[in-house]
Amino acid sequence: MSPADTRPANRALVLGTAAFTACFFAWSMLGPLGPDLQEEVGLSELELAIVIAVPVLMGSLMRVPLGILTDRLGGRPVFVGLMAFTLLPLAALAAVHSSLWALLAFGFLLGFAGASFAVGVPFVSRWFPRERQGAALGIYGAGMGGTVLAGLTAPRLADAWGLRAPFLVAIALLAVVGGAFWLLARDAPGRPPAAEGGLLAPLRVFRERPAAWAPTLYYFVAFGGFVAMFAYLPRLLTSVHDLAKTDAGARAAGFALVAVIARPAGGWIADRVGADRVLRASFVATAALAALLGPLYERMVPLTILALSLAAAFGLGTGAVFKLVAQDFSDRVGAVTGLVGAAGGLGGFFPPLVMAAVNGITGSYLIGFLLLALAACGCLVVLERMRRARSGRPAQAATA
Secondary structure, X not given: OOHXXXXXXXXXXXXXXXXXXXXXXXXXXXXXXXXXXXXXXXXXXXXXHHHHXXXXXXXXXXXXXXXXXXXXXXXXXXXXXXXXXXXXXXXXHHHOOOOHHHHHHHHHHHHHHHHHHHHHXXXXXXXXXXXXXXXXXXXXXXXXXXXXXXXXXXXXXXXXXXXXHHHHHXXXXXXXXXXXXXXXXXXXXXXXXXXXXXXXXXXXXXXXXXXXXXXXHHHHHHHHHHHHHHHHHHHHHHHHOOOOHHHHHHHHHHHHHHHHHHHHHHHHHHHHHOHHHHHHHHHHHHHHHHHHHHHHOOOHHHHHHHHHHHHHHHHHHHHHXXXXXXXXXXXXXXXXXXXXXXXXXXXHHHHHHHXXXXXXXXXXXXXXXXHHHHHXXXXXXXXXXXXXXXXXXXXXXXXX
């Protein structure tokens, strides 16, 4: 690309990242506000875990249809429509947040904002050549820094001006970013034609090319682990270490910030050494760190060091996954991204519920962290099998 050619692509990257950041700020607010909501509504541990997990689940499920719509309609109209819709549950939560059923119903609708990732990946990737897509999507993925903003600001806004304030700030942010996106964003020229055979036709890629399932597992563990840890850290820090709610929210934001910084690095490195190598390093680190967190999370210094290191491992992994998607499935980026993103969201939905249930039964989070380590080991097995399949050798277990 010449300098003149790069300007539209860079503008699309900036606008897409801003839109993703704003959507994730809104989507992730219930996690940092969890201790405040628990106190306000009188929620049990499991009820709070469900309230936090519902938007994650809805964001996961909606990534599939929104990814397909983006393949058909383009990223600009879908992103604008999504941001406009998200204003509605935010306004409802600002008005009513004092009952469990209100939190569940409006949190369900707020979950749509979590599907923004499946819109932005095809929108951004089509502006860049293959050799730059890893870095571009890594930068776009840093928009999950919206979770950092939520963790840093939402508890403080709630303490200063009440629980309504964070939702009003999110409304203002989405309105400004959505208006700018509507005015300035454009879809890349030469979008691939939509698949024939109906709305669900793009999902045929998962039957025709079974390798498309591998990134869903990788993202289930890498991004799902990130979402689950970020969502549940405030509760763990307040209940186990007796931290103030604002302090716990700030530490959770620090965890998210490390992952946000590592994500573009993961995409950039994947452009140079290959996504497989980055993913292998990520999952080896995840397995080791999670296994250590199990027996050590009750000690603050090991918890801090291990959690921040785990955030870096998650960030590197999430940055590399969509290098694979954009490279291997360029004709159906939206559909594959939708299902891969849905898997990641589901990876963030179940662990908080498991952690709450395990803690309720055993009084410890040990089993939850060990399950994360086992999931990372499963990803390593799949990576090795995929490597052997690409090299034309049978995927046999190592004899060593």
